[in-house]
Amino acid sequence: MTTTATTPDPSTGSTKAGSFDPIRARRDFPILTRTIGGKPLVYLDNAATAQKPQVVIDTIRRYYESQNANIHRGVHRLSVDATRAYEQARAKVAGFISAARPEEIIFVRSATEAINLVAQSYARPRLGAGDEVLITTLEHHSNIVPWQIVCQQTGARLRVVPINDAGELEMEAYGKLLGPRTKIVAVAHISNSLGTINPVKEIIAIAQRQGVPVLVDGAQAAPHLPIDVQALGCEFYAISGHKMFGPSGIGALYGRFDVLDAMEPYQGGGEMILSVTFDKTIYNHVPHKFEAGTPNIAGAIGLGATIDYLDTLGLDKIAAYEQGLLDYTTKTLASIDGVRLIGTARHKAAVVSFLVGDIHPHDVGTILDQEGIAVRTGHHCAQPVMQRFGLTATVRASLALYNTESEIDVLGAGLRTVLEVFGS
Numbered sequence: 104m105t106t107t108a109t110t111p112d113p114s115t116g117s118t119k120a121g122s123f124d125p126i127r128a129r130r131d132f133p134i135l136t137r138t139i140g141g142k143p144l145v146y147l148d149n150a151a152t153a154q155k156p157q158v159v160i161d162t163i164r165r166y167y168e169s170q171n172a173n174i175h176r177g178v179h180r181l182s183v184d185a186t187r188a189y190e191q192a193r194a195k196v197a198g199f200i201s202a203a204r205p206e207e208i209i210f211v212r213s214a215t216e217a218i219n220l221v222a223q224s225y226a227r228p229r230l231g232a233g234d235e236v237l238i239t240t241l242e243h244h245s246n247i248v249p250w251q252i253v254c255q256q257t258g259a260r261l262r263v264v265p266i267n268d269a270g271e272l273e274m275e276a277y278g279k280l281l282g283p284r285t286k287i288v289a290v291a292h293i294s295n296s297l298g299t300i301n302p303v304k305e306i307i308a309i310a311q312r313q314g315v316p317v318l319v320d321g322a323q324a325a326p327h328l329p330i331d332v333q334a335l336g337c338e339f340y341a342i343s344g345h346k347m348f349g350p351s352g353i354g355a356l357y358g359r360f361d362v363l364d365a366m367e368p369y370q371g372g373g374e375m376i377l378s379v380t381f382d383k384t385i386y387n388h389v390p391h392k393f394e395a396g397t398p399n400i401a402g403a404i405g406l407g408a409t410i411d412y413l414d415t416l417g418l419d420k421i422a423a424y425e426q427g428l429l430d431y432t433t434k435t436l437a438s439i440d441g442v443r444l445i446g447t448a449r450h451k452a453a454v455v456s457f458l459v460g461d462i463h464p465h466d467v468g469t470i471l472d473q474e475g476i477a478v479r480t481g482h483h484c485a486q487p488v489m490q491r492f493g494l495t496a497t498v499r500a501s502l503a504l505y506n507t508e509s510e511i512d513v514l515g516a517g518l519r520t521v522l523e524v525f526g527s
């Protein structure tokens with residue numbers, strides 16, 4: 104990651120990096136003009152879900168107002184147009200993560216469903232008793248539980264790469280855990296609870312030397328970093344639309360074509376077949392054989408609009424801007440007596456987890472809410488990370504392209520209020 108120096112704009116207190124202008128970007132997101140209890144909304148819960156630009160909202164509305172039809176099955180004009188728009192969205196996702204071809208993109212409900220698809224369609228038939236699935240301590244529950252289920256189904260064993268006190272993967276341990284019984288590695292690109300950017304390229308290269316496929320959970324990376332699945336060399340990459348300013352209920356699984364082609368579907372239904380008789384069903388081609396039933400057509404088209412939007416801003420510029428904002432946030436929080444940062448990795452993105460004295464995170468979140476500030480408190484669906492640090496919960500501020508230094512100042516003031524209220 105490159106870090107670009109940011110220059111505060113005296114009129115707004117915000118920062119600009121290169122040609123990226125967060126104040127301009129804010130105008131694209133109608134919800135950001137809202138007030139909460141009379142105070143301007145400061146939305147710092149982007150890792151849970153990101154806000155939507157007007158262009159995405161308009162695209163979905165327009166779809167239902169004038170294009171709605173089922174896809175891949177009609178000769179009528181609406182169906183043909185809806186099919187074209189849906190398939191164009193697939194091509195946009197492929198371009199967004201630099202897949203070699205659109206067929207390598209399977210539309211799913213979310214990153215969660217993408218991971219379950221790989222666990223059931225790829226791993227389940229290939230795992231036997233004593234085989235191993237290798238994940239890490241940093242994973243979201245979505246990249247733990249599907250593997251526990253498939254291990255229970257097959258008698259395979261879950262192995263876990265530990266992290267150090269900064270919240271970084273212990274790479275030496277990774278090398279040792281990757282053994283002859285390892286059948287798949289599944290790792291987050293960016294940790295949702297601590298913001299650690301994992302060295303996924305290195306992780307994939309090491310696994311590849313032993314012929315082990317890798318799934319990268321990119322739910323938290325897609326809104327923050329340019330992604331190139333071919334340069335990474337991973338077999339699978341999972342993303343969620345709603346975390347990257349797109350609709351909820353849509354996500355995508357990238358799978359390398361030859362790997363997908365060799366996999367059987369785990370869900371059956373309409374659309375995923377070429378022919379059905381009671382004796383024999385012939386499955387459709389990749390990617391359709393993995394998309395059983397009517398998909399989230401409006402969601403996919405909305406995701407396509409999101410990608411067009413992000414392309415106009417440029418993810419490299421967004422990433423540089425956010426690095427500056429992350430530095431500012433880290434310094435702001437570190438300067439407040441009583442605030443303890445959890446997760447201090449050298450390579451981090453957009454997430455700051457912390458504790459405020461011995462005040463319960465839920466109390467911190469409740470008082471911040473009264474100031475119009477939205478943060479998440481709790482275990483962030485990453486309980487093993489909390490356990491690693493001997494905690495049950497943290498406060499988490501997660502940033503996005505439309506957040507500014509002045510909002511971080513509001514967070515700092517809010518935390519000082521919290522400390523005053525609790526007399527700390």
Ligand code: 7TS
Nearest residue numbers: 150151213214215243245295322323343
């Ligand atoms: N993987 C990671 C790294 C995540 O952060 C999340 C959601 C998921 C997978 C699951 O995504 P979904 O869209 O399928 O639900 N993370 C969070 C979070 O940090 N707060 O709420 C949801």
